[in-house]
Amino acid sequence: AQTVTQSQPEMSVQEAETVTLSCTYDTSENNYYLFWYKQPPSRQMILVIRQEAYKQQNATENRFSVNFQKAAKSFSLKISDSQLGDTAMYFCALGDNQGGKLIFGQGTELSVKP
Amino acid sequence: EAGVAQSPRYKIIEKRQSVAFWCNPISGHATLYWYQQILGQGPKLLIQFQNNGVVDDSQLPKDRFSAERLKGVDSTLKIQPAKLEDSAVYLCASRRGRGWVNTEAFFGQGTRLTVV
Secondary structure (H helix, E strand, O other), X not given: OOEEEOOOOEEEEEOOOOEEEOOEEEOOXXXXXXXXXXXXXXXXXXXXXXXXXXXXXXXXEXXXXXXXXXXXXXXXXXXXXXXXXHOEEEEEEEEEOOOOOEEEOOOEEEEEEO | OOOXXXXXXXXXXXXXXXXEEEEEOXXXXXXXXXXXXXXXXXXXXXXXXXXXXXXXXXXXXXXXXXXXXXXXXXEEEEEOOOOHHHOEEEEEEEEOOOOOOOOOOEXXXXXXXXXX
C-alpha cells in the first residue's frame, strides 16, 4: 500500500524567513512522482512543485525547493523569503506512474506572520 | 483554458437524504478523480476514472456512494442515503493521460456538503 505522512499539523514562520515542511512516504513502485500542493482558504488546490523519482536533482520553483531523499523516502518542501500569501494548507502527494493514482498526506497548516 | 468545474459549491441536506455532485473536467483530460476531504484532513481518493472506465474505487463506500462518467467526460458522484459523517468537501480533479510525465492534476473548487 502507498502512504504519505506529514507529521507537522501546524507551522508558523515570520515574513521573509525560511520554513521547511516535512513529508515521508512509502511505496513499492520504482517509477513515481512526488508533489507539493497548496490549498488556500478558497479551497482551490494549486500545484507548487513536483519531483520525478528517477531524477536525483532536487526540483526548484522560484522561492520553493525540495529536498528529495529517495532512500529515506523523504520529500521536504523549503519556502524561502516567506510571504503573507504563502499562508495556506500544504499537502504532500504521491503519484503512481503505472496506475495514475494520486494520494495525499494529512496536510500542514502554514501561517506566515507579519 | 477553462478549469475543472464543479457544482454546486455548497449543499446542506438532512441525513438519509440523497445528493449528487457534478464535475466537468478540463477538455481532453482522460483521467478524473473524486476526493473526499473532511475538515482538517487531507483529501481521500474515492474513485479514479480513465475515460469512462473505473481504475480504482477501493475506498468508495459502495453501499451508499456511486459515481459514473458516462461518455468519458462529465462525472457525477452520488450519496444515497447520506450520513452525518459524509459532511466534507468533495473535490474533483482531472489530468491528461494516465502516467505523470508532463502532466499535472488540476482541481475544481469543490462542493462543501453539510449533513444535518
